[in-house]
Amino acid sequence: MMKKLYSALMTAFNDDGSINEAGIREMIRYNIDVNKIDGLYVGGSTGENFNMSHDQKEQVFKIAIDEANGAIDLIAQVGSLDLNESKYLAKFVTDLGYPKISAVTPFYYNYTFEQIKNYYNEIVKDVDNKLLIYSIPALTGVSLSMEQFGELFENPKIIGIKYTNADFYLLERVRNAFPDKLILSGFDEMLLPALALGVDGAIGSTYNLNAKRAKAEMIAFDDGDIDKARQLQHDSNDLITALIKNDIYPSLKLVFEEMGVHAGVTKAPMSKPTPEMRAGAKAIYENYLKEN
Template identity: 75%
Template structure:
């Protein structure tokens, strides 16, 4: 069966410091309630690009300690500071992470040669496999088939976290790289990604919606497209409600409704207000109670 990964959130205290207890509580929920296959740690959903190096290290350590080998873990170590990315790659490898990931370097319109150097440098000194994190809508970086092929020349680069609405490119990648790992990154597009034979999915909404997502995968693999379409529709209704109520703070508020202290988001993300809290309660009641 194709694997389902939650993109793990980071719990923060109201003052913006990391709430390690809340991080551990979300790891436990994903293992004990969601029965998730793995966690993608330190990505966009984890608000990682607003964290300093010590905060990232504390989160990576708390997650691997709490998971204790029960599930797959992928550590996203990429960013704009290559020295720090290399340091994190070594740190998580020493902790016991078997797989790392790195977002394409962004903002400065790097050339492909610079991007290739970045990936090769991150894995050069560690005995770890790497998944490219491709998310053009946020980075502005779109990689071509030929460029992915060049990155895959490094045997440590094993796959793509494909968070991209270009499904023509996805199909071309799947055909060109049948032995590489491709994980879909858009929760709302999981079904068409499954149809193009991805190896699984990673997403923020799976922190709460993993059961339905797993049912959808099972229905698709059983050939029951009608059921799979209905489940994707139901998931997309839920995703629409989350987006209209402010995605990340709302997921954390629903966690709280379910007895998990997921804390706050880090500024400049929103703090809960009465309207948002009421909306989160309504979403929780509608989908999870």
């Protein structure tokens, strides 16, 4: 079965930090109509979720499901340091019709595993939905072991992982221990090794811009053309390196602008675009994404 590719949906903001609804709709349309994406991960790190108010989160979830209108799969990231908010949002998006939810591991306070387990079980307790654990140790400081994933999977509503972790030894162990669980790779720059370890697909920010190349890489891998897949990963990593050097979150939006998609700006305390950033984004588009 062909592996699934999901874009991590960005949130378009206006200069004052309010939601730019038209921009969000444009990005979703581009993902559906041009990228032919399999799904969107809504409300994650790329969506600047942790910079948003509760009302803004609700607004984005409503816009995304309305614009997608059943055309693709949607995953709503509802995790929050406020467990009551997570539970509320889990019910909110389930009522809207999201077929899957996800939640980042609770972070900052060095929670025990028992506290983390309680958090996940509470989020899904009162909703008829399926949950993906969002594991991103580089940003949360929370690393789960294979045994801990196994304990979480004892809850039948917890169906898999958004695995944004550079520990590929752990990925191999988890993949083999839980062959029926859904594992979606979260590091765009490591798509090829993740495919080699048997992930079911990938979720990433750069797929908003680079879905065509990522899909070609997946096809080359499935066809056994590893040299082609490696070259495509190399080309993607050149793009990713350039984005990181140019300040990745605002740059993703600036490159989208170069592609004719109005993506708005990032929300403070993230950077506002500078003339240098705009020039860098134009060069990224010209060098890595513009088709001859």
